[in-house]
Amino acid sequence: MNLFSRIYRNIESKEHVIAWALILPAALVMVLVVGYPIISNIWLSLHAVSLINPFERPFVGLANHLNFFADPIFWASVGRTAYFTVVSVGLEIILGIAIALLINLKLKGWRLLRSVIIIPWAIPTVVNGTMWKWIYNADYGALNGLLMSLGLIDKYQAWLADPFTAMNLVILADIWHCTPLVVLIISAALASLPDAIYEAARIDGASSWQSFWHITLPLLRPALLVTLVLRTVEAFRVFDIIYVITGGGPANGTLVISYLTYLESFSYLNLGRGAALSFIVSAFILVLALVYYKLLYTEDVA
């Protein structure tokens, strides 16, 4: 008896060791590629580091962070980022659900639609940005050509010359690029919903709107949560599409917070301020993710 339990305990403790040994390489890689940069970023953000003065790195505490909170350019860029995130993610989700439902109806040609819809998502963001930049071009852009031949405008417009219009057009380009991801996730979730519930609803006399609102949407909640978190995080740190289409202009009209971080770090070489800014961005995103988690990840779907 005693012997048995000793062997058992031995194996148990060994399992522990084996488990740790198996996790160790992955954990080590994580520490190196995730842990170290985060810690070094926090260290940077607490010092006045500028590559112009590479040998002076005085400790300044939270001064880098606090300076931004007093800076109107920072708050304006937060506002723009929020606008970009809310509008682009909101429209992407609505459009994504609509297209996914359309695919799920399995009308003639739905397989083709399901494949074609992926194409925008497969295009690299920079290529997508360049493409839309040409579409919006004031002198030879396709958008001007289209609206002109439809008779909607009487002369070519400089679409990206107005700060607010420029922001909305960047959002349009982002929606075109990212909606397919939403379609993909939602249509996968839709395909897994049991038909029996819908049959029961139909027998009980529910309209299709009612069954969408009371059955489909609640059942899609886990998939929606994943999509929302994914897209919000991505939209909040949007950079490449703006870099390509507008470069933050005109009049800072598309200067989002990631672009500001880029300017601080790579144009002005103020690594300390850049690190503080990226730390603030991460904090914002963490809060957003937690809010989503509370709102959508309720127990009945968990």
Added chain:
Amino acid sequence: MNRKIIVVSVVLFALVLGLSITGSAKTLRFLTMQQAGMTPEEFDSVVAEFQQKYPDIEVEANYVSYDSLHSKLVTSISGFNPAYDVVLVDDIWYPQFAKAGWLLDVTDRITPEMKSDIYPAAWPIVTYNDRQYGLPYLLDQMYFFYNEELLNKAGLTAPPSTWEELVDQAKVMKEKGLVEYPIVWPWGQIEALICTWVPLLYGNDGIFFTEGGKPAFNSSEGIEALTWMVDTLKSGLSNPASITYNEEDVRNTFSQGKAAFCINWIYMYNMTNDPAESNVVGKTRISLIPAFEGAKARSASINGSMGFAVTARSKYKEEAWELVKYLVSRDVQKKYSDHITPIWQSLAKDPELIADQPVTLPAFAEQFPYSHVRPKVPEYLEISQIVQLAIHQALAGTKSPAQALNDAVSEINKILK
């Protein structure tokens, strides 16, 4: 069977390793720009000629656009193992990079012969704190281009000599329906905006910075110049898309005959005469950049020169310096003179070169005395960004010109302290 596979793969691995060590004897990595200056095709043949001269050196040339060059440089040469040995550096970046210690100090390698023959005005480009960090390559400034055919069609004989005259001529063209927007500018929120604003500022007797290094562009002259910019946009004389354009967009618009006037670097001239690139072949003329009526200045331009440098931690500094010297050598600059102005004074008198470039060489000599340099301070990029925003706020109508410039000056004073 298994052992065989192991043996074979070990041998292969050793072979690949051995080849990769011996194969890359001396490879110089070279980063330059595809925009103004020599074209990639021209660079490729220069590099090929260099390799013929130095068979034991390999050169790998890479090209990016001007607006990507700064961030590419910052990310690739700031580390202990720089990704490039020879790099193209803009006039305004030299203080930043030199102070950060990324560029090789070549002061002692510069020969008296270089010192005496390279234009004196070219040396400040590569100089910071009296030390040289490379050799000047692209001796450039902004030029005034006009489409002679459009001018003649409008019944005009001479290009404008003042900005007021330019407005009058543009109005005539617009009224006659010759061109929708007669003037086009690279007024995107980029450095080119500063490069076209400085000629207007100095053309109205304004100044960017004082001698003592303080911003002074919010003077009444500065406000007038900016107000003029806003007015030409509002009246539809300047292309409204200008505030999204860079130099290449300006060249494209002008080359399509969709603009009668523009300001750009010298590389544009020969490109507008290339049938593959342009619809206005033979119609482009260069004249002195106008100034404002009543100003003391007769003309004003901006010095937009660039230089080649060796990175401070390059493994092959000697070879890299040879490449820099070769890239700007008299022979190369004479042979590839289509898109650059040579840095050598002796070449300006070379009869063969004058015959090759009958327009751009005299234009350089005429405009260069009126060229102004931007503030040579390590914080320049941040300052530039602030001024770009101020000008854009005025152009987009979110602030009055006076308000925008005053705010910019106080922001800049905060940085300089």
